[in-house]
Amino acid sequence: MYETFFEMEHTPFSRDVPSEQLYESPYVADSLGRLAYAADHQLFAVVTSDAGCGKSTLIRKFTGMLPKDEYIFLYISDSKLTPRWLYKGLLDQLGIESRFYRGDAKRQLQKEVEIIRGVQKKKVVIILDEAHLLEKETIEDYSLD
Structure with missing residues (x-):
């Protein structure tokens, strides 16, 4: 109703507002x-703030501003992830079937990231939304070094 009155193209404060039109x-x-x-x-990098302050919106604007021909974004938002499912989720986004064991899947992801960097010359950005809700084991295991 107010969208028509104010001649708005998008409903404000909704997720369908294009990232380039978000207030900066x-x-x-x-x-x-x-x-x-x-x-x-x-x-x-870690983005922290109180609930509802716009962390996820910031990440959405961030991923919208970087050139897609230079970056690959992998996004996970699941507070119940185990390390094995974290690697599986990331590999699934790359279109690769994950190995079963956590250590194998981690090495597989590390290898794929290096291939993307070396062959495709792209940088990989992995975003763990709601990471503060992850189990300690998952956070400690998450290191691609």
Whole structure:
């Protein structure tokens, strides 16, 4: 009703607003710059804030701003992940059937990331949304080094 009155193309505060049309405050711009630096240098970054402050929206804007021909984004949002299912989920997104055992799947993912970096010349950005809800074992196991 108000969308028509105000001649809006999208309903505000919904997930269907294109990422390039999301509001970019100075704080968001700073966060986006830091995330872009981390992605470009293949560093580990953590986004923290209180619930409802826009962390997931920030990540959506971030993934929308980086060139798709230079980056591959893998996104996981499941607070009940075990290490094995984390690697399986990431490999599934790459279109690769995961090996059964956690250690094998981890090495398989490491190998695929190196192939993407070396052959396709793309940088891999792995986003774990709601990572603060993950089990300690999953967080400790998650290292592609």
